[in-house]
Amino acid sequence: MTTTDLITADELLQMKDDGFRYELVRGELIKMSPAGHQHGRIALNFTTPLDQFVRANQLGAVYAAETGFKLAEDPDVVRAPDAAFIRRERVETVGQTEGFWPGAPDLAAEVISPGDTHAEVQDKIADWLDAGTRLVVVINPSTQTVALYHSRSDIRILTTDDVLDGGAVVPNWTLPVRDIFI
Numbered sequence: 001m002t003t004t005d006l007i008t009a010d011e012l013l014q015m016k017d018d019g020f021r022y023e024l025v026r027g028e029l030i031k032m033s034p035a036g037h038q039h040g041r042i043a044l045n046f047t048t049p050l051d052q053f054v055r056a057n058q059l060g061a062v063y064a065a066e067t068g069f070k071l072a073e074d075p076d077v078v079r080a081p082d083a084a085f086i087r088r089e090r091v092e093t094v095g096q097t098e099g100f101w102p103g104a105p106d107l108a109a110e111v112i113s114p115g116d117t118h119a120e121v122q123d124k125i126a127d128w129l130d131a132g133t134r135l136v137v138v139i140n141p142s143t144q145t146v147a148l149y150h151s152r153s154d155i156r157i158l159t160t161d162d163v164l165d166g167g168a169v170v171p172n173w174t175l176p177v178r179d180i181f182i
Contacts, residue, residue: 009076027075047083060088068100071131083109104131
């Protein structure tokens with residue numbers, strides 16, 4: 001039987017940059033491949049209008065890929081979504097700190113990569129929701145759909161004919177789904 005040495009979020013933060021992105025899943029270090037060009041473009045097409053709206057309306061802060069969120073302790077879970085939003089009140093409470101954000105964002109967006117398994121995507125969704133993320137946006141380039149998870153049972157699937165609505169999490173923000181995939 002092989003055992004894996006578990007590490008903490010602090011140990012992950014202190015690791016030297018080797019060109020890869022890592023997440024910490026129940027103390028186990030998971031190496032993430034660099035994103036492909038389509039993945040990066042789709043993430044940008046989602047993040048840019050969200051950031052512009054949030055800034056214009058002073059709603060909080062939008063974070064780009066590679067920002068780590070410490071979702072659980074002992075064993076530690078650190079996830080890095082492709083985009084995240086945190087309400088202004090929460091940003092002001094935590095302030096400017098070094099390290100991973102302590103807790104879940106209000107919105108986390110994940111762009112599915114070709115190598116992601118269904119189980120891996122479901123694990124990420126569960127980690128976000130269990131930690132308190134109010135809206136998980138899962139963008140699927142292969143089907144050109146967007147799944148909105150408010151809980152494990154409150155899920156809405158959008159197609160390129162639909163408009164994504166930020167609802168209570170990002171009030172009055174909308175984005176045509178087709179614009180994510182251009």
